[in-house]
Amino acid sequence: xxxxxxxxxxxxxxxxxxxxxxxxxxxxxxxxxxxxxxxxxxxxxxxxxxxxxxxxxxxxxxxxxxxxxxxxxxxxxxxxxxxxxxxxxxxxxxxxxxxxxxxxxxxxxxxxxxxxxxxxxxxxxxxxxxxxxxxxxxxxxxxxxxxxxxxxxxxxxxxxxxxxxxxxxxxxxxxxxxxxxxxxxxxxxxxxxxxxxxxxxxxxxxxxxxxxxxxxxxxxxxxxxxxxxxxxxxxxxxxxxxx
Amino acid sequence: xxxxxxxxxxxxxxxxxxxxxxxxxxxxxxxxxxxxxxxxxxxxxxxxxxxxxxxxxxxxxxxxxxxxxxxxxxxxxxxxxxxxxxxxxxxxxxxxxxxxxxxxxxxxxxxxxxxxxxxxxxxxxxxxxxxxxxxxxxxxxxxxxxxxxxxxxxxxxxxxxxxxxxxxxxxxxxxxxxxxxxxxxxxxxxxxxxxxxxxxxxxxxxxxxxxxxxxxxxxxxxxxxxxxxxxxxxxxxxxxxxxxxxxxxxxxxxxxxxxxxxxxxxxxxxxxxxxxxxxxxxxxxxxxxxxx
Numbered sequence: 001x002x003x004x005x006x007x008x009x010x011x012x013x014x015x016x017x018x019x020x021x022x023x024x025x026x027x028x029x030x031x032x033x034x035x036x037x038x039x040x041x042x043x044x045x046x047x048x049x050x051x052x053x054x055x056x057x058x059x060x061x062x063x064x065x066x067x068x069x070x071x072x073x074x075x076x077x078x079x080x081x082x083x084x085x086x087x088x089x090x091x092x093x094x095x096x097x098x099x100x101x102x103x104x105x106x107x108x109x110x111x112x113x114x115x116x117x118x119x120x121x122x123x124x125x126x127x128x129x130x131x132x133x134x135x136x137x138x139x140x141x142x143x144x145x146x147x148x149x150x151x152x153x154x155x156x157x158x159x160x161x162x163x164x165x166x167x168x169x170x171x172x173x174x175x176x177x178x179x180x181x182x183x184x185x186x187x188x189x190x191x192x193x194x195x196x197x198x199x200x201x202x203x204x205x206x207x208x209x210x211x212x213x214x215x216x217x218x219x220x221x222x223x224x225x226x227x228x229x230x231x232x233x234x235x236x237x238x239x240x241x242x243x
Numbered sequence: 244x245x246x247x248x249x250x251x252x253x254x255x256x257x258x259x260x261x262x263x264x265x266x267x268x269x270x271x272x273x274x275x276x277x278x279x280x281x282x283x284x285x286x287x288x289x290x291x292x293x294x295x296x297x298x299x300x301x302x303x304x305x306x307x308x309x310x311x312x313x314x315x316x317x318x319x320x321x322x323x324x325x326x327x328x329x330x331x332x333x334x335x336x337x338x339x340x341x342x343x344x345x346x347x348x349x350x351x352x353x354x355x356x357x358x359x360x361x362x363x364x365x366x367x368x369x370x371x372x373x374x375x376x377x378x379x380x381x382x383x384x385x386x387x388x389x390x391x392x393x394x395x396x397x398x399x400x401x402x403x404x405x406x407x408x409x410x411x412x413x414x415x416x417x418x419x420x421x422x423x424x425x426x427x428x429x430x431x432x433x434x435x436x437x438x439x440x441x442x443x444x445x446x447x448x449x450x451x452x453x454x455x456x457x458x459x460x461x462x463x464x465x466x467x468x469x470x471x472x473x474x475x476x477x478x479x480x481x482x483x484x485x486x487x488x489x490x491x492x493x494x495x496x497x498x499x500x501x502x503x504x505x506x507x508x509x510x511x512x513x514x515x516x517x518x519x520x521x522x523x524x525x526x527x528x529x530x531x532x533x534x535x
Contacts, residue, residue, distance in 0.1 A: 052425070075427035084425050092418040093530075103415050106408070107427035 002066040004030035004190055005051070005082075005159055010060030012050045019058065020046040021214045028159065033181060033191040035205035035222060037198035043214040044194040045087070048161045051192075052084035053077040064158070079107055081158035087167060090148045093137035097128050097147055100136050104151035114154070121150050124183075142173035149180045153187070160184060162193040166200055178204040202226050245379040246501070252382055254497030256390025258490035260451055263393035264466070265473040265485050266400055267444030273417040273480030274437040277327060277340040281348040283463035283470060284355075285442055289315050289449020290366075290458050291355060297366045297453075304366045305388065308450035312443040319442025322347060323435050348463065356460040366453040389451040396447060397486060404482070413437055417480060469509070472516035478529025488527065 005028035013019040020043045028034055036044050049055040051062055053074040062070050069077055092100055101121060105114040122129040128147055136144060145165060152160045165181065166174040181204065185191055195201025202208050208225040210218040218231065225231050268282040292311040293304040302310075326343055365371070373384040404410040415423040416433045424430045452458060473492060477484025492515055500508030519526060 054425070074424060075429065078425070078427050086421060086425065089419060090422050090425075092415050092422065094418055095414065099411070103411060103423070103426055106412065106415075111408075 032206040035201040038211035083157040104154035254494030258493035259390040259393035262489035267441035269485040271441035280344040283466035285445035289446035290453035293450035311450040312447040315446025316443035319439040478526030484528030
């Protein structure tokens, strides 16, 4: 039985440059929040861009539910159920909340169904419903991130990939963002996220993966990784007591 | 007072025509960051289509307007594929397109100058010399028709962008290209389509301009300055801003032309461009410029 998403020996990089991912493999289990941690330049963002088809793959395999998705266009991969949220500014600043949600369902052909789903999402996020006609750029950072998360629900994806969802947000707001991420998981959406702030990511995740130099070094339940002394020393910025 | 009302009406009609002329320019800049210096020569091409269809077959320019628009739509597709698509990945795309569009403008100018010579022309449908007279107010029919048709077209463009799925995709691509792509918008196709629509708008406005102003190939150098002033005033790439800018400046220019003399009316646009760059470089509706 294959896992929901499997990445096998993927090689990828930008333009004609060196391979950022050089034989990276990762498995994503369904129904969980899975967090990838690792230092700057470890290839975390590159991995997500490769999976969603934004960056061409040089070699290797990406399987969604056992089905090969390598070589598909980004919008085809989105239709298959993988939704990618980039690091910053994922919204359309001069569109209203409702228009942003409508863009979230751009690939849906049934317009009436789209409006129904938008109403469903607005039902769930009263703050957004109150601001349905407000321009996205006039909302606070936390509300914008809420809208970004809510927008992914419109296409009812299998997997949502988040690139540093907490970046630039106040700690209190970050907690709210993670509450929404957990809400998505409880809806049955699998979350694959990367965090520079590894501690933050792992605290909120079910499963953790340590990626460095394009290789998976270690993976396991997030709690175990948090407790592992080697990982703490190397990636969580805590000195081990023995040193 | 009645004189002022008449000047105001003329200003509004002229504003409509300028709004249509500039709408394609601002649309193309908004979506693709192409500063299309060849936009006014595209208008001249549209004007020539209407002129010759009238001259040879007696087709009214208001009727041939869709033909001029369709013709320039196709020219737009060819130009985009030939000149701009290849450079789209370049980091210096905007800067490069200034030179590219300048070159395209020279070539397109040279083509029509050679074919039809640089003489003044005007399409003269029967209503070209008529006027509507409401009591003391006197409005040239040609300007009234051109103004009304322009306002309808700009309104149609606005509705298209605001309410259709493709319109959403164009606006989304303007505001955040990466996000639009991630949500399934084919941004390469949207870029091509927008360039073609912008070119078609140039063609349509050309047909109207052909009976409102007299035109000749080299006239586009004068228009680019006027149109750029509208686009900059509105905030680069902001359609609403450009339209507001077109009406405001045209009305001011109409008053300046009436009370200070026609020679002074064009300077309104340049003075506005100068002042806006000095005082509010991002334009009336623009976002603050990064790094300032």
